[in-house]
Amino acid sequence: MKWLDLLHRWTGGLLGLVLALLGLSGAILVHKEDWIALPHASDALVSDPARIALATGRLLPAPRGGEALIYASERFGLIQLRGPGDAGAYADQAGHIVTRWDSQWQRPELWLFDLHHHLFSGDAGETVIGIAGLAGVFFVVSGTILWWRTRRTFRWRLLPSRLSRPAILWHHRDLGIVIAPLLLLVTLTGTMMVFRPVAGLVLWPFSPPSAIEASLKPPKLASGPLAARPDWRAMIEQAQARFPDARLRILSLPRKPGDPIAIRMKRADEWLPNGRSMIWFDAATGRMLGSRDALDLPAGARMFNQVYPLHAAKVGGLAYRLVMTLVGLGLALLGSLAVWTFWFRRRAR
Structure with missing residues (x-):
């Protein structure tokens, strides 16, 4: 358990900020159709x-x-x-231009998408995101194992009781276990979209990876x-x-x-x-x-096509979007506080 705890803390200290950025940007992008305030954005579909x-x-x-x-x-x-x-x-749906742009920096939904999918770094950023997604899957599994030892002291905490290192660690442990199933869904589906071998491994029981590709x-x-x-x-x-x-x-x-x-x-x-x-x-x-x-x-390919809608809350209506928003905000909170306590907030001697 000691080595698992050390690996969990060090990996979180190194990749927590990336996961926090992904969680926050994802929570915003889930609702992008609602906050793009442009004329005709709410027109009925033709x-x-x-x-x-x-x-x-x-x-x-x-x-x-x-x-x-x-x-x-x-x-x-x-x-x-x-x-x-x-x-x-x-x-608009008659073909009349509403607005133009020459760069993604002129539209917030475009640069937010680039941040969430590529960290503004193209293929290299996408690889970092895939690694962070794998780390997120590891955090859920290892965090659940580590939480089990202290399960009797569980308390529901939306925010830390105070900004001390012990209080933040207890909050991290208890909030993490509450949203663990949805965190696993988000991190696993995100990793499957970045790393096709991971998708092939998960979907192997349904179709061979070669058939899916x-x-x-x-x-x-x-x-x-x-x-x-x-x-x-x-x-x-x-x-x-x-x-x-x-x-x-x-x-x-x-x-x-x-x-x-x-x-x-x-x-x-x-x-x-x-x-x-x-x-x-x-x-x-x-x-x-x-x-x-x-x-x-093939069945595996059909299931792979359902990965993105589950990850980005494109199914399930407003209720599922709100749930995934809370998960994104929870990931942002867990990741940012993990980095802060690991690198800056040390216990007083």
Whole structure:
């Protein structure tokens, strides 16, 4: 137990601040659709393919390649236009621009997302987050084992009784055990999204990792060069006919010659907010090249597609969002106080 306690404290002292940042930013991002205060953000969702195609044509009058549209949803009534770089815009569902930006620093939801997913450091930051997620899983398991020895002294504490090192340690122990199941869910799902081998290990009983990876890769399809004026209406109507119960979520233009136009849809039984049902079109002619139904994927792949909605509270409505908000704030409190007591708040001699 002594070595487990030392490992728990030292790992927390080194990675606690990272987990605190992830918890706080995650708690804010859970509600981003509610605090993006822009005109038309609360508009009702438009589902008519003709109106969606008209808005698409207005936002992409002369497509160059690399652009993407994230269409409005039931919780957010604006379309997001993404350019090849950091530039982008929000538009109403008729295709009229509401606001533009040239850098992610001009939109708080964008830099918060980058902080939560990459620590402003790209792939290196994502690796650090994955390591912190693994450490979080270890904290839950080791903390539960260490708590069991002193379980008879448990007291419900939302905040430490005072800012002394013993009081903070008791609060850390008791608050940690209260939110341990949800902390395990958050840290494990976050790690699964960063480190695919971890996801493969967890989902192995349902599908082999190779089958999951193969089912999620886009197929190799040959496409002509991007047309100057693609027939958006024909493509959107074909996509809707292929999946009548689905909602259009993302339209992605080819990043390089030979790539097709991709439309991503969310079927009624999918949890993933942007869905994983895909349709590919020839960029030159608009002819449908292929499709993939997310509900026909192997069991492990379908379960992997449910990881993000569970992690980001994209299912369960307001009640689950509030629960995950409390978990994020609890993680921020546990991580920050752990770092403070480990490095700065030493017991008086």
